[in-house]
Amino acid sequence: MENKKRIYMDYAATTYTKPEVLSEMLPYFTEEFGNPSSIYSLSRGTKRAIDLARERVSKAINADASEVFFTGGGSEADNWALKGVAFANKKRGNHIITTKIEHHAILHTCEFLKKNGFEITYLPVDKEGRISIEDLKNAITDKTILVSVMFANNEIGTIQPIKEIGEICREKKIYFHTDAVQAVGHEAIDVKEMNIDLLSMAGHKFYGPKGVGALYIRKGVRLDNLVHGGGQERGRRAGTENIAGIVGIGKAIELANSDLESERIRLTKLRDKLIEGLLKVPYSRLNGPLNKDRLAGNVNICFRFIEGESILLLLDSNGICASSGSACTSGSLDPSHVLLAIGLPHEIAHGSLRLTLGASTTEEDVDYVLEVVPKVVKRLRDMSPLWDDFLKKGDN
Ligand SMILES: *Cc1c(COP(=O)(O)O)cnc(C)c1O
Numbered sequence: 001m002e003n004k005k006r007i008y009m010d011y012a013a014t015t016y017t018k019p020e021v022l023s024e025m026l027p028y029f030t031e032e033f034g035n036p037s038s039i040y041s042l043s044r045g046t047k048r049a050i051d052l053a054r055e056r057v058s059k060a061i062n063a064d065a066s067e068v069f070f071t072g073g074g075s076e077a078d079n080w081a082l083k084g085v086a087f088a089n090k091k092r093g094n095h096i097i098t099t100k101i102e103h104h105a106i107l108h109t110c111e112f113l114k115k116n117g118f119e120i121t122y123l124p125v126d127k128e129g130r131i132s133i134e135d136l137k138n139a140i141t142d143k144t145i146l147v148s149v150m151f152a153n154n155e156i157g158t159i160q161p162i163k164e165i166g167e168i169c170r171e172k173k174i175y176f177h178t179d180a181v182q183a184v185g186h187e188a189i190d191v192k193e194m195n196i197d198l199l200s201m202a203g204h205k206f207y208g209p210k211g212v213g214a215l216y217i218r219k220g221v222r223l224d225n226l227v228h229g230g231g232q233e234r235g236r237r238a239g240t241e242n243i244a245g246i247v248g249i250g251k252a253i254e255l256a257n258s259d260l261e262s263e264r265i266r267l268t269k270l271r272d273k274l275i276e277g278l279l280k281v282p283y284s285r286l287n288g289p290l291n292k293d294r295l296a297g298n299v300n301i302c303f304r305f306i307e308g309e310s311i312l313l314l315l316d317s318n319g320i321c322a323s324s325g326s327a328c329t330s331g332s333l334d335p336s337h338v339l340l341a342i343g344l345p346h347e348i349a350h351g352s353l354r355l356t357l358g359a360s361t362t363e364e365d366v367d368y369v370l371e372v373v374p375k376v377v378k379r380l381r382d383m384s385p386l387w388d389d390f391l392k393k394g395d396n
Contacts, residue, residue: 005319007365011205011297011358012154012182013323017248018207018359024251025209028244036241037232046243053250057214060253061199062190069215069233070246074181074202076226077215078105080237081177081198084223085146086113089175093143099123099131100341101158102150106179107337119143127342128289129158136168146175151183151199155338155354156288157298159187166195175221181205181213182295185256186264197221201253203245207359208252212245267296267357270366274299274355277370281377287339287352297357302344305387306380308352314376315353320369323354 008016017025034043036050051065058065071077086096098110100122110120121139123131131149140147147169152159162178169176177198183189184199185206191199197218204210217223217236229238256263271294275286283304288294303311308324315322339352355369381387 005368006321007319007368008321008360009355009357009365009369010321010323011361012295012354012356014204014210015207015358016360017204017209018252018255020255021208021248021251025244025248028247032243036243037230046241049243049247050241053246056250056254057201058216060189060257061184061216062192063216064219066234067216067219069217069237070241070249071213071215071237072242073211073213074103074179074200074205075105075213077200077202077213078103078179078181079109080215080226081200081217081223082106082109082113082146082148084226085175085177085198085221086116086118088222088224089145090117093141093145095119095121095141095143096146096148097121097123097136097139097144098148099125099150099160101125101129101153101155101338102148103154103179103181106148106150123149125158125341128293129153129156129287129338129342130289130293131160131165133161133164133168136165140168140172140174144172144174146177148177148179151178151180151189152187152295153288153338154182155336156300156342157182157295158288159183159293159295162196163194169197170195185253186260186295186297188260191216191218198223201249203249203252206252206256209245209248212242212249214249263359264296267361270357270361270363271296271299273363274357274366274369275301277366278373281374284377287342287344295356297361299355299357300352301355302339302352303377305384305390306377310380311353311373311376314380315372318372318376320372323356324352 032045034046036043036046054065054068058068094117096118098106114120123135125131149160149165151162166176175197178196179200181200181202184201199216202213225236227238232238232241278284278301285302287300312322312324
C-alpha cells in the first residue's frame with residue numbers, strides 16, 4: 001500500500017473514546033466489578049461511580065441528577081421516550097408529531113406506534129432542513145400527547161429552533177422530546193431554558209464509549225418503562241448497570257462541555273474552509289444551512305453526475321473515511337429521506353458526500369481532503385455516462 005495516511009471524517013457516525021475517558025473506565029472492568037445492587041462494601045465504589053456519572057450528565061444539560069436515566073445507547077433512549085410516553089398517555093390522546101428528517105430510531109419507532117393505534121404527523125422541512133413553527137402549531141390537535149423533534153440532524157447538520165418548539169409545547173401542555181444525540185457535547189443545551197421534557201443522548205457521539213446513552217426525563221413526566229426486570233435506575237430501567245460505560249459517558253460529557261465553545265469555534269472555521277473549497281468543484285451544492293444553525297463539524301455536499309458510494313470507495317483508497325447520504329433512486333441504495341425531505345431533485349442527489357469533523361481534525365486534514373476530493377470527482381465524472389450526456393446536451 002502506497003498510502004498509510006488515514007483521515008477520519010465521520011465523527012457523526014461515531015467517535016473514538018478519549019484516553020482520559022477510557023482510563024476512568026478501566027478499573028470498573030477489573031477491581032471495581034461489584035454489582036451496585038449488592039450490599040457488601042465492594043459494591044459501594046460502583047454505586048458511587050454511577051452517582052457521579054449521573055451528576056456529571058445532569059449538570060451538562062442543566063437537569064437534576066434524579067432526572068437522568070442511563071440506557072444502552074441513543075436508539076434505546078429514543079424508543080423509551082416515544083413508546084414510554086405513548087403508552088402511558090394514551091387515555092389523553094393518540095397523536096404524536098415528529099419530522100420527516102428524524103433518525104431511524106425515531107421514524108421506525110413511530111411506524112411501530114402507528115401499528116399500535118397511534119397517529120403520527122411528520123412535519124416537513126424547508127430546503128435547509130428546518131421545520132416551521134407555524135406548521136407545528138397547525139399540526140397540534142387536542143389528541144396530541146407528544147412532539148419529538150431532533151436537536152440537530154445527523155446528515156445535514158441543521159439545528160432546529162428547539163427553544164421555540166419547547167415554548168409552544170409547554171404552553172399547550174404537550175410533552176416535548178428531542179433526539180439530541182448529535183448535539184450533546186457539541187452545542188450548549190439547557191433543558192430548563194429550552195422547555196425540554198425528554199432528551200436522548202449517546203456516549204459514542206462525544207468521545208465516550210458505544211452502547212451507553214441516557215434519557216433525561218423531566219420530573220413529573222409520565223412514561224412507561226421500556227425494559228422490565230429488576231429495580232435498577234430507580235425502578236425505571238431494568239438490568240445490571242453497564243458501570244464502565246456509565247462512568248465513560250459521565251467523564252466524556254464533562255470533558256466535552258469543558259471546552260465546548262472553543263472546540264465549536266475551531267471546528268466551524270475548518271468546516272467553512274472545507275465547504276468553501278468543495279463548492280469550487282463545478283456542479284456541487286451544499287446540503288443544509290450555509291452557516292447559521294449548522295453543526296460545527298458537519299459538511300454535506302452533492303456532486304452532480306456521480307454516485308455517493310463511488311466517491312466513498314475512492315476516498316477510502318486515499319485514506320479518507322467519509323459517509324454518504326445518497327438519494328440514489330436507481331440501484332440498490334435506499335434514498336436518503338433527509339435529502340428527499342429538503343427537496344433535492346433526484347438527479348442532483350446522486351452524489352452526496354458527508355464529511356464530519358471532530359477532535360483530531362486538523363487544518364492539514366482539511367487541506368488534504370480539498371486536494372483529493374476534486375480529483376476523485378473529476379475521475380468519476382470522466383467515467384460517468386450522465387456527465388458525458390450533460391456535456392453533449394446540457395440540462396435538457
Ligand atoms: C447515532 C444517532 C442515534 C442512535 O444512537 P445509537 O447510540 O447508535 O443507538 C440516534 N439519533 C441520532 C440523531 C444519531 O445521530
